[in-house]
Amino acid sequence: MNDRTVKVLLADDEHLIRGAMAALLELEDDIVVVAQASTGEEALALARTAEPDVAVLDLEMPGLDGVSVAVRLREELPFCHTMIVTSHGQPGHLKRALEAGVRGFLPKTVSADVLATAVRAVHSGRRYVDPQLAAEAISAGNSPLTRREADVLALAATGAPVSEVARRAALSPGTVRNYLSSAVSKVGGANRHEAARIARTHGWI
Amino acid sequence: MNDRTVKVLLADDEHLIRGAMAALLELEDDIVVVAQASTGEEALALARTAEPDVAVLDLEMPGLDGVSVAVRLREELPFCHTMIVTSHGQPGHLKRALEAGVRGFLPKTVSADVLATAVRAVHSGRRYVDPQLAAEAISAGNSPLTRREADVLALAATGAPVSEVARRAALSPGTVRNYLSSAVSKVGGANRHEAARIARTHGWI
DNA sequence: GACGGATCATGACATTCGTCACCGAACAAC
């Protein structure tokens, strides 16, 4: 391992995929996988001792998700750059990740050499975002929802009645209905449940 | 390649994972990956020419899903056994897969050697079902919903209003509401949207 | 300082939804 070697931490709850990514990355002679985690918490703990150059994080993990881990890593290990891989490439996720300081963002549909390329790019301080996802994110635009509208819609997305949403958001039921009504018309749904579905596919909630 | 060698077809829309599974399986000297597909249709087409012994199919794919491919494969290539790998291990999916003649069912959280073990088991005519999933499927039991209740609940799950569901199911709105009401009470939800969420996690719709 | 936007609220109204009672037809099981 010379000083050009990239030390990588892998975090993915799907053992099969994680082991597979590790095997593929180990084939590259300038990349070494120094730690593997299956939860966000485990990734943080391992990162503190392994001190990787690049952390490759799955977006969907039990407990802490990839973006949350990235935020914590940026505070604790500023030299460690982060990148996200995900099964469900939704524009809002990309945006949220970039705001968290993530430097790479890939769907799992890419091939292994793209992954290696991205790891190297992120290690050398550049960014690497899947072009397809980037285009979608740009065309999708920003969320039309205000913070509170998004909050309330997210709470309502579980199917809870207005009274429950109001309780959890510490708002009056009337206010909740106003926010929901506004959110539904903004995203163009027939009702709040369809609105929640639309907002979720765009990554707005 | 001697006569003990297992010819495997891999189908998964996540290129990274598929390539990785291929790499891991190729490490086994009695397994060879003879074809790789990223959609269900492609898997069928490749299977006809490659004539694999075992088809490893992702459950979630664009177009035909893994179970549908398994059904078609059983008709067209009866010597080819099928197994399913999936990110979201839901009891209903397992049940549906077994009814379709699938002989192996694994979540992607398993390790690579389990995958190889499962491939060998399926090839030799045995079954291999992840013990965790099997236990969940047994404890989850069968769907409490009748066929129509499940149909209607599935249509309502998108957030469409009753009138729209009625139109798409070719039922009267009143009947739709009766079915929904019955389904909601059976699965134990506060309303149809929560009921749809519950039913989905159990794989009932 | 005027203006607009976000936040939070109330009240009123029509629509939709959830529930119940009740009905009939088809069909399999006893």
Add this chain to the structure above:
DNA sequence: GTTGTTCGGTGACGAATGTCATGATCCGTC
């Protein structure tokens, strides 16, 4: 041949929801 289940339907009632008008406060901007 009765019984039970599923399917499909009607009507009615109260509760929940969607929409609108209106108003208050706070905050950033021009």
